[in-house]
Amino acid sequence: MYKSIEDILCQAKEKDKEFWEIVLETDMESRCVSMEESMRTMEQMLEAMEDADSKYDGNLRSQSKMSGGDGKLLEEYNLSGKNICGDFLGKVMERAIKMGESNACMRRIVAAPTAGSCGVVPAVLLSYKDYFDVPKDKLIHALYVAAGIGKVIGENASISGAYGGCQAEIGTASAMASGALVYLQGGDNEAIANAAAFSLKNMLGLTCDPVGGLVEVPCIKRNSHGAVNAATSAQLALAGIKSAISPDDVIDSMRRIGNEMPADVKETGKGGLAVTESAKKILVK
Amino acid sequence: MEIFDIIGPVMVGPSSSHTAGAVRIGYVAGKLLGEEIKEAEILLYGSFKDTGKGHGTDKALVAGLLGMRPDDYRISESFNIAKEKNIKITFGEARLVDAHPNSVELVLHGVNGASIDIVAQSIGGGKINIAQIDGIDTNFSGEYPTLIVHNLDQPGHVSEVTSMLSHKLVNIATMQLYRSFRGGKAVMVVECDQKIPDDGLKWLTKIEGVLKVTYFEGA
Numbered sequence: 001m002y003k004s005i006e007d008i009l010c011q012a013k014e015k016d017k018e019f020w021e022i023v024l025e026t027d028m029e030s031r032c033v034s035m036e037e038s039m040r041t042m043e044q045m046l047e048a049m050e051d052a053d054s055k056y057d058g059n060l061r062s063q064s065k066m067s068g069g070d071g072k073l074l075e076e077y078n079l080s081g082k083n084i085c086g087d088f089l090g091k092v093m094e095r096a097i098k099m100g101e102s103n104a105c106m107r108r109i110v111a112a113p114t115a116g117s118c119g120v121v122p123a124v125l126l127s128y129k130d131y132f133d134v135p136k137d138k139l140i141h142a143l144y145v146a147a148g149i150g151k152v153i154g155e156n157a158s159i160s161g162a163y164g165g166c167q168a169e170i171g172t173a174s175a176m177a178s179g180a181l182v183y184l185q186g187g188d189n190e191a192i193a194n195a196a197a198f199s200l201k202n203m204l205g206l207t208c209d210p211v212g213g214l215v216e217v218p219c220i221k222r223n224s225h226g227a228v229n230a231a232t233s234a235q236l237a238l239a240g241i242k243s244a245i246s247p248d249d250v251i252d253s254m255r256r257i258g259n260e261m262p263a264d265v266k267e268t269g270k271g272g273l274a275v276t277e278s279a280k281k282i283l284v285k
Numbered sequence: 286m287e288i289f290d291i292i293g294p295v296m297v298g299p300s301s302s303h304t305a306g307a308v309r310i311g312y313v314a315g316k317l318l319g320e321e322i323k324e325a326e327i328l329l330y331g332s333f334k335d336t337g338k339g340h341g342t343d344k345a346l347v348a349g350l351l352g353m354r355p356d357d358y359r360i361s362e363s364f365n366i367a368k369e370k371n372i373k374i375t376f377g378e379a380r381l382v383d384a385h386p387n388s389v390e391l392v393l394h395g396v397n398g399a400s401i402d403i404v405a406q407s408i409g410g411g412k413i414n415i416a417q418i419d420g421i422d423t424n425f426s427g428e429y430p431t432l433i434v435h436n437l438d439q440p441g442h443v444s445e446v447t448s449m450l451s452h453k454l455v456n457i458a459t460m461q462l463y464r465s466f467r468g469g470k471a472v473m474v475v476e477c478d479q480k481i482p483d484d485g486l487k488w489l490t491k492i493e494g495v496l497k498v499t500y501f502e503g504a
Contacts, residue, residue, distance in 0.1 A: 027288050040290060048356075062299070064339045103298030106341050106361040113291045113302045121292070143292055150291035159291070160409055176291075204476070213336035215299040249502040268334070 005152050005193050005247040012189050019179070019189045020141040023148030041141050042147075045110050049122035052109045056098040060105040066282060067216045068105055071098030088131050089228055096123035096227040100220035113150045113159040113172050116215040119223030120173035121146055121180065124230050128184050138184065145183045146176035156248070157255035161208035162267040164258030166219075170226040171203030171254065173272040178237070179231035183213055187238045197243035197250045198233035204250075205257055207265035209272025211234045218273060294411050302387055303333065305341035306407030308360060309504060310389060311349020313415060313427035314403045316501035320395035322372055328379035332385035333407070346389060347374055349372040354504070355411060379404075385416070421463045421472045427504050429458050429476040435488065435497035438464045438471040444474060445492055454480045457471055468498065 002008045002022065011022045020164035027038045058072030074094040077083065083090040099119030105107045112121040125139055150159065154173045180193035187195070203226070211217040243250070264271025273279060296305040315322060325347070333342050341361065348363035351370070359366060367374055379390040384408035394400045404417035415425050416478055418433065425431060432450075436442045443462065450457060456478040464471035490498045 023288060031287060040291070045289070045295070062339075063341060106297055106299065106344075106358055108295060108297050108303070108358060110293060110295050111301050111305075112293075113412070115296060115298050115305070118298070144288070147292045149290035151286055151288055154286050154291060162409070211358045212339055213332065214339040216339075 001029065002148070002152070003155065004136070005149070005196065005251070007181060008148055009153070009193055010033045014030075017117055019140070019148065019183065019192050020144035021142040023030075026217055028264050031243050038141060046136070046139055046143060048108070048110045048127075049112075050126060052102055052107065053095060053122055053126055054098060054109065056102055057105075057107075057214075060101070061106070062069075062104040062213060062214075062216055062232040063106070064214055064216060065162060065285065066104075066211065066214070067101055069101070071101050084227075088127060089231060091127040091130060092227045092231060093125055094122060097220060099123060100223040104214075104216045104220060112146070112176070113154065114159065114161070114169045116219045117169040117173035117223060117226065120170065120226040121177045122224070122247055123227040124177040124181055126192035128181065132184070134184060136188055142180035144185050145192060146180040149179045150158040150176045152248075153200075155253050156251050158258055164254065165261050165266050166206040166208040166222065167200070167254055168258060169208070170222045173199050173223075174199040174203055174230045174233070175225040177227060177233040179232040181234035182237050183232060185232075185234065191240075191249045194241065194243045195237035196282070197228055197231045198236050199245040199246065200231055200247070200250045200254060201243070202233070204254055207261065207272045208267045209274045210264045210267070210269065211274050213267070213274070217279075217282070230246045288471055289290045290410060293297045294355060296327055296411060297320065297338065297360045300340045302407045303337060303342045303410045304345045304360075304408050305355035305411035306387065306413050307333070307345035307389070307411075308349040308355040308357075309341045309411060309427065310351060310407060310504050311346040311391070312354065312450065313349075313413065313501070314391045314401070314405065315350045315352060315392060316504070317415075317418065317433065317499055318393045318395050318401050319400055319404060320371050320397050322350055322391055322401050323396045324373040324394040325376045325412060326375050326377065326392040328377045328390040328392070329427075330379040330388040330390070332380045333387050334378055343376060345393070345480075350393070367384040370472075388416070414434055418472060421470070423463060423472065423474050424461060425459070425474050425476055427501075429478070430504045431503065432473075432475040432477065432481060432503060433499040434475075435496060436471055436473065436475040437494040438497065439494055440466050442471070442492070442494060443473065446475065446489065449485050450477065452476070453482055454483050
């Protein structure tokens with residue numbers, strides 16, 4: 001059992017195990033399931049992410065008509081040869097937007113940790129698979145890394161925009177994805193923790209102020225930003241850079257900041273972007 | 286919190302509370318009715334009423350009533366499917382006071398004459414709470430095998446139910462008792478760790494003073 005990122009690191013050190021193994025063992029203990037059962041469930045999550053990614057339809061529009069088709073635009077731009085972010089990041093951005101749009105258009109996705117932030121983790125994982133030829137079991141391990149980070153955040157702060165603002169949703173997703181990416185690229189447990197801290201620090205204070213209260217504007221595009229933030233954070237950590245603030249302290253800061261945020265910018269649609277002239281015009285349509 | 290609350294659930298978007306939770310509410314409500322639905326009145330409250338359409342909450346509730354789960358691809362088609370099955374669906378506003386912001390009241394009528402009135406809440410992350418059944422306050426998630434017994438408020442019914450469960454080696458996870466007034470009608474909600482065998486349920490229905498036995502295996 002672990003209650004903090006520090007707990008995971010300590011237990012991994014004591015038992016000479018990897019980050020993901022501690023998360024897996026705790027799941028087996030907590031839900032009384034075998035290793036096979038737990039890993040089969042995680043495999044199903046991975047397969048559902050792949051399925052959702054492959055079924056993107058650029059012609060779909062959401063019920064509100066606010067979203068749809070942007071993933072297709074990114075795909076076309078990535079293919080045009082003018083990509084300024086590099087192939088890997090270009091694909092990460094495209095996947096994140098596509099998944100966010102699929103969610104808005106009532107397609108099947110995997111909440112990770114929420115539906116609104118469902119694009120971040122698969123965008124990073126599936127693009128890594130494309131570019132670095134990684135076996136499936138390693139991707140499943142990476143999902144355990146992500147889940148362990150998300151669970152600590154969920155239990156010590158929040159993964160709900162209504163309680164903690166968007167830092168709790170895209171912020172958490174980004175921290176999860178960055179840790180997973182560090183693991184995939186061969187970083188050690190400390191580096192995983194540092195990457196999570198970097199990601200979350202950069203997202204602190206992010207508001208949840210969607211237009212019309214719907215999981216569309218700005219949520220879909222924030223999936224792309226959260227995914228790129230994860231890649232940036234992973235690279236910093238892999239280079240050996242350490243976070244001056246420990247991951248658990250960053251998570252605690254997120255909790256305090258979330259509590260201090262006014263209700264208007266916590267999924268109520270009463271503040272921030274949601275009350276702008278642009279938003280009002282969109283809603284009239 | 287478990288790791289599959291973080292990675293998961295697999296669900297049709299766009300919102301875990303307004304879509305996945307709404308499907309689960311419909312699903313559990315349909316099971317509580319206990320027979321095929323003929324007519325459903327769906328009364329929305331709070332954020333469900335204000336942002337429900339954009340989130341597909343209306344389609345999600347109907348999908349759940351039709352027996353779909355939160356990951357069912359046909360959720361967005363639920364209105365058409367209900368129409369094909371000749372199920373009459375009407376929408377309105379719920380007259381609830383100070384309720385949870387994501388609340389809905391469902392008034393359901395079945396093909397064999399059963400009816401039930403349920404108030405349910407979507408409390409986040411796809412999790413739900415059944416807050417009222419036929420005007421009596423309740424509080425359960427629908428995640429466990431759940432037994433609901435309507436009975437007269439008189440001595441002995443609790444022990445009859447618990448004896449049956451003990452006899453069938455079913456462990457009780459939570460148990461709640463509610464009544465409208467002393468000596469009136471009472472409701473017992475028992476969430477269990479194991480499934481309850483059919484013969485145990487049948488036995489309960491024959492007890493004098495037991496008005497209605499509803500059971501479903503969790504969702």
